[in-house]
Amino acid sequence: MVLDFLLPSPPKSWSADKTSAFHAGITAPTKASIQPVGRHFLAHARRYIHSRTFSEDEKVISEAEAAAKAALKDDDEGGSEGDEPEDPAMLKRDPKDWKDQDQYAVLGLSKLRYRATEDQIRRAHRKKVLRHHPDKKAASGGLHDDGFFKCIQKAFETLMDPVKRRQWDSVDPAVSDDVPNPKSKSDFYKLYTPVFARESRFSNTQPVPQLGNAQSSQEEVEGFYDFWYKFDSWRTFEWMDKEDGEGHDSRDDKRYFEKKNKAERAKLKKEDNTRVREIVDQALSLDPRIKIFKEQANKQRNAKRLEKEAAEKRAIEEAAAAKIAEEAAAKAAEEAEKTAREDGKKNKELLKRAVRKEKKNLKALIKDNNYFLPAGETAGPVEVEKQLELLDALLDGAKGLDQLEAVRKTLEDGVKNGNIAEVFKAEVAKRS
Amino acid sequence: METVVIGINFGSTNSSIAVLAPNGHFNVIANADGERMIPSAVGFQGDEEFCGTQALQQAVRNPKNTLEGFRKLIGKKFEEVKVPSDATHPDMVSKDGLPAYKVSFKDQEHIFTVPEVVTKQLKHILEEAETYLGSKVTGAVLAVPTYFTEHQREVLTSSATAAGINVLQIIQEPVAAALAYNFGQNPTKGDAQDKTALILDMGASSFDVTVLSVRSGIYTILETAHDESLGGSSFDDELVKFIAAEFKKKTKLDVTGNKKALLKIKTSAEITKKNLSRTPGAPCSVESVAEGMDFHATINRLRFELMSNKLFAKCNELIEHILEKADLTAGAIDEILLVGGATRMPKFQSKLRDIFPETPMRLDQESDEAIAVGCAAQASLIAGFEKEDIVASTKENITVTPHTVKPIGVVGSKGEFITIVPNHTPLPVKRVFEFGQAEQGQQEVYFALYEGEQDALPEKKEKVEKIDIGSDDEDEDEDEEDYIPVKPTFHQTTLLAEVVLKDLPVAKAGELKIEATLQVDITGKTTITLREKKSGKQVRAESA
Ligand SMILES: Nc1ncnc2c1ncn2[C@@H]1O[C@H](COP(=O)(O)OP(=O)(O)OP(=O)(O)O)[C@@H](O)[C@H]1O
Numbered sequence: 006m007v008l009d010f011l012l013p014s015p016p017k018s019w020s021a022d023k024t025s026a027f028h029a030g031i032t033a034p035t036k037a038s039i040q041p042v043g044r045h046f047l048a049h050a051r052r053y054i055h056s057r058t059f060s061e062d063e064k065v066i067s068e069a070e071a072a073a074k075a076a077l078k079d080d081d082e083g084g085s086e087g088d089e090p091e092d093p094a095m096l097k098r099d100p101k102d103w104k105d106q107d108q109y110a111v112l113g114l115s116k117l118r119y120r121a122t123e124d125q126i127r128r129a130h131r132k133k134v135l136r137h138h139p140d141k142k143a144a145s146g147g148l149h150d151d152g153f154f155k156c157i158q159k160a161f162e163t164l165m166d167p168v169k170r171r172q173w174d175s176v177d178p179a180v181s182d183d184v185p186n187p188k189s190k191s192d193f194y195k196l197y198t199p200v201f202a203r204e205s206r207f208s209n210t211q212p213v214p215q216l217g218n219a220q221s222s223q224e225e226v227e228g229f230y231d232f233w234y235k236f237d238s239w240r241t242f243e244w245m246d247k248e249d250g251e252g253h254d255s256r257d258d259k260r261y262f263e264k265k266n267k268a269e270r271a272k273l274k275k276e277d278n279t280r281v282r283e284i285v286d287q288a289l290s291l292d293p294r295i296k297i298f299k300e301q302a303n304k305q306r307n308a309k310r311l312e313k314e315a316a317e318k319r320a321i322e323e324a325a326a327a328k329i330a331e332e333a334a335a336k337a338a339e340e341a342e343k344t345a346r347e348d349g350k351k352n353k354e355l356l357k358r359a360v361r362k363e364k365k366n367l368k369a370l371i372k373d374n375n376y377f378l379p380a381g382e383t384a385g386p387v388e389v390e391k392q393l394e395l396l397d398a399l400l401d402g403a404k405g406l407d408q409l410e411a412v413r414k415t416l417e418d419g420v421k422n423g424n425i426a427e428v429f430k431a432e433v434a435k436r437s
Numbered sequence: 438m439e440t441v442v443i444g445i446n447f448g449s450t451n452s453s454i455a456v457l458a459p460n461g462h463f464n465v466i467a468n469a470d471g472e473r474m475i476p477s478a479v480g481f482q483g484d485e486e487f488c489g490t491q492a493l494q495q496a497v498r499n500p501k502n503t504l505e506g507f508r509k510l511i512g513k514k515f516e517e518v519k520v521p522s523d524a525t526h527p528d529m530v531s532k533d534g535l536p537a538y539k540v541s542f543k544d545q546e547h548i549f550t551v552p553e554v555v556t557k558q559l560k561h562i563l564e565e566a567e568t569y570l571g572s573k574v575t576g577a578v579l580a581v582p583t584y585f586t587e588h589q590r591e592v593l594t595s596s597a598t599a600a601g602i603n604v605l606q607i608i609q610e611p612v613a614a615a616l617a618y619n620f621g622q623n624p625t626k627g628d629a630q631d632k633t634a635l636i637l638d639m640g641a642s643s644f645d646v647t648v649l650s651v652r653s654g655i656y657t658i659l660e661t662a663h664d665e666s667l668g669g670s671s672f673d674d675e676l677v678k679f680i681a682a683e684f685k686k687k688t689k690l691d692v693t694g695n696k697k698a699l700l701k702i703k704t705s706a707e708i709t710k711k712n713l714s715r716t717p718g719a720p721c722s723v724e725s726v727a728e729g730m731d732f733h734a735t736i737n738r739l740r741f742e743l744m745s746n747k748l749f750a751k752c753n754e755l756i757e758h759i760l761e762k763a764d765l766t767a768g769a770i771d772e773i774l775l776v777g778g779a780t781r782m783p784k785f786q787s788k789l790r791d792i793f794p795e796t797p798m799r800l801d802q803e804s805d806e807a808i809a810v811g812c813a814a815q816a817s818l819i820a821g822f823e824k825e826d827i828v829a830s831t832k833e834n835i836t837v838t839p840h841t842v843k844p845i846g847v848v849g850s851k852g853e854f855i856t857i858v859p860n861h862t863p864l865p866v867k868r869v870f871e872f873g874q875a876e877q878g879q880q881e882v883y884f885a886l887y888e889g890e891q892d893a894l895p896e897k898k899e900k901v902e903k904i905d906i907g908s909d910d911e912d913e914d915e916d917e918e919d920y921i922p923v924k925p926t927f928h929q930t931t932l933l934a935e936v937v938l939k940d941l942p943v944a945k946a947g948e949l950k951i952e953a954t955l956q957v958d959i960t961g962k963t964t965i966t967l968r969e970k971k972s973g974k975q976v977r978a979e980s981a
């Protein structure tokens with residue numbers, strides 16, 4: 006409200022060192038009923054119920070409004086973040102104890118926890134804000150206790166600030182810190198895979214090699230243990246710092262608390278490093294793959310030695326065998342040559358015989374068939390002589406047994422077909 | 438389940454329902470015939486039971502089995518009610534000490550107590566709402582007259598609950614109307630924070646007058662009055678008398694003792710009266726008034742106003758009476774809010790100008806829908822709240838609060854008194870305002886907080902009693918004395934506190950922007966903060 010008026014300087018009598026003076030109280034107020042309607046009344050009721058001053062209430066409402074606006078702007082549908090049922094005890098939490106609250110559960114992210122992405126946190130926050138806004142009808146003034154709303158805002162602040170989120174994640178009591186029992190009978194992979202997965206969140210280097218399975222290569226497995234023995238963790242223990250209690254605002258007190266907290270942090274950090282080392286040690290000692298790799302390595306070493314010896318022996322044996330074989334081969338070759346030679350002789354003889362036989366057959370053929378004269382011509386001695394000459398020429402022309410056989414076949418066919426005279430003529434013409 | 442809330446005006450003559458529409462406005466629900474008013478009536482005929490319009494339609498034929506005006510009887514004992522048992526009214530008996538109606542229904546005598554009848558009417562209202570909305574109604578705010586007792590409110594709540602209505606809150610009729618007119622609800626939007634309204638509600642059966650102040654958006658009723666002889670129905674009666682006389686002139690038949698004939702005439706008279714609000718003349722027809730004779734005439738508005746002159750005058754008397762009781766001058770009224778169907782009568786409005794020549798009269802809301810709309814507005818505000826929160830907020834520890842008796846203000850450089858917190862302001866209160874420094878180069882400002890008192894009013898000349906001939910001619914007003922009620926002014930009386938803000942930057946006169954915050958808590962403890970905006974120099978002082 007801007008009022009159109011001006012104020013004067015103080016009167017002359019006003020003493021310079023004074024800034025205020027009260028003279029009388031207002032006339033005793035009278036009690037009367039106000040009407041419980043409208044948003045301004047609701048704001049009045051809210052201030053009364055939560056015993057807030059005007060400015061406290063204004064602050065709460067404007068914060069809530071800003072949050073609702075921001076959440077609405079982040080207008081992203083879908084995703085089930087923040088949908089989990091709410092523990093009634095959690096809803097009643099005092100926002101003053103926000104440091105001890107489960108920051109993830111407050112936003113309905115107790116399943117996702119450190120795995121929740123920034124987006125998921127935003128979405129979950131938006132849902133929670135819409136559900137628990139102390140002033141559902143913005144600016145109309147709600148009366149709901151806004152304690153839980155404050156818890157939501159604190160959780161959101163914590164999880165959206167990377168430094169604070171790391172501090173909280175470092176001490177999140179819902180994520181186990183256990184070192185598995187080495188005597189556990191359960192499956193090695195089942196037991197240790199989740200442990201390494203969860204410990205990975207603290208690694209400065211990402212991605213972090215994971216345990217793998219029975220099929221992992223030796224290289225992978227060795228890389229894994231190598232990484233984990235050099236594990237570089239950002240885990241921090243500031244969240245556990247003791248606040249310098251109220252009234253202890255002297256510098257000495259502060260320094261004292263700081264020192265104490267620092268020492269405590271260092272101690273916890275050291276303990277944690279030891280804990281991780283213990284997990285890795287144990288895993289290594291229990292890892293079935295490591296056993297197999299050892300055995301394999303042993304076996305391989307043995308196998309190499311044996312192989313070398315065998316190879317030497319084999320070399321000597323092979324050399325001896327080679328010599329024997331060489332001699333045998335030479336001998337065999339000689340024999341073969343001899344045989345071949347003998348065989349050659351025999352064949353020639355046979356061939357000659359066959360040729361002769363063939364020629365004889367043909368001569369018999371010509372004699373039996375009117376000397377291959379056309380039918381009706383009588384074979385006079387001249388004609389006979391001439392035909393036999395022709396046959397001789399033919400037989401000379403046909404080289405080798407094969408041709409002779411062919412000639413015979415053709416002529417026989419001629420006889421069969423009754424045209425032997427022509428066939429004979431043609432054959433003579435062709436071959437002689 | 439989705440929340441669907443409504444505002445219900447359960448009047449003694451008419452009921453109506455309002456809902457928040459998607460466009461942010463409040464709609465009054467209309468039934469299939471486009472009617473927005475649901476008569477508050479229940480009728481029994483043969484085997485059938487009727488509510489609303491249907492009940493009213495058979496009322497003239499079946500008056501003994503038609504129940505009306507039962508809202509007035511809510512929460513009353515049988516002995517407390519006057520029972521007009523005659524040919525045109527149903528018989529009333531006592532059942533468990535409660536007034537009950539004896540009706541014939543399904544060939545038998547049935548007795549229905551008032552709460553049972555109220556439940557029937559409210560059930561009908563709920564059904565109408567759900568039919569219109571096409572969904573279940575999850576909650577409703579209802580309004581009652583200011584003179585309803587706590588017991589009457591409780592009985593109404595249980596009747597409504599029995600009808601299947603989840604009653605979110607019961608509020609007062611004039612307060613609902615103020616909400617509907619958005620009276621003083623936007624104090625930041627240049628609307629003065631502190632105002633006083635005169636709420637005039639003329640329904641059928643009563644004229645209710647309320648003086649309501651708003652301080653930072655919070656309402657306090659300063660004074661109320663009501664007169665059951667000044668409802669719209671009384672105006673109908675004037676017309677009935679006139680028609681009966683005319684009828685007698687024409688037919689020589691006297692119907693003054695004939696209740697049935699009078700009921701018939703009244704039904705027509707009311708229609709004529711309503712039409713006269715729109716046109717200077719309106720026909721009036723009553724079929725077979727008596728002995729088969731009809732009545733037909735055209736009635737002139739002026740004639741109607743003349744015959745009702747006394748009633749209009751009485752209305753103004755009641756208003757002047759309430760102003761006096763509230764210790765307010767007419768000039769202290771910032772706005773007049775009209776409620777109830779009968780305030781539509783032009784003469785009623787022009788007559789108000791005798792008292793309030795220039796006071797803004799709000800007409801931006803259908804007068805007979807204001808209550809339903811206000812109820813719907815409140816319903817939508819609290820729709821999302823837990824029931825126990827609503828109940829807690831209406832408890833006396835919150836609603837009964839100290840109010841300032843005298844205005845508190847600052848004295849400016851010209852010695853003028855500027856009201857910061859007026860009287861009737863509920864505590865605690867916080868006011869933030871801005872001012873400048875009087876002189877160039879002035880480096881200290883002196884903030885003197887005083888309590889004030891109203892200046893004496895200029896002597897009011899006694900009005901000459903004049904017979905009003907019932908015309909609302911402009912020049913007639915000219916003849917009257919030039920009396921315009923003055924806005925009350927105040928002067929400082931008691932110095933409460935002094936605060937000085939020092940070491941201010943040098944600036945031209947009035948150019949510094951100094952923000953003052955004044956807070957008064959419920960015990961009267963006062964806190965003053967002054968802060969120069971540019972330099973951030975500030976001083977804070979708190980009374981012991
Ligand atoms: N246009 C009009 N001109 C004159 N009178 C009217 C007009 N419209 C309605 N009325 C009158 O207003 C009265 C009904 O007003 P309203 O609906 O506000 O009554 P109600 O609230 O049910 O009754 P009540 O306030 O007595 O409980 C009736 O007497 C009716 O004749």
Ligand SMILES: [Mg+2]
Nearest residue numbers: 448449640777
């Ligand atoms: Mg009414």
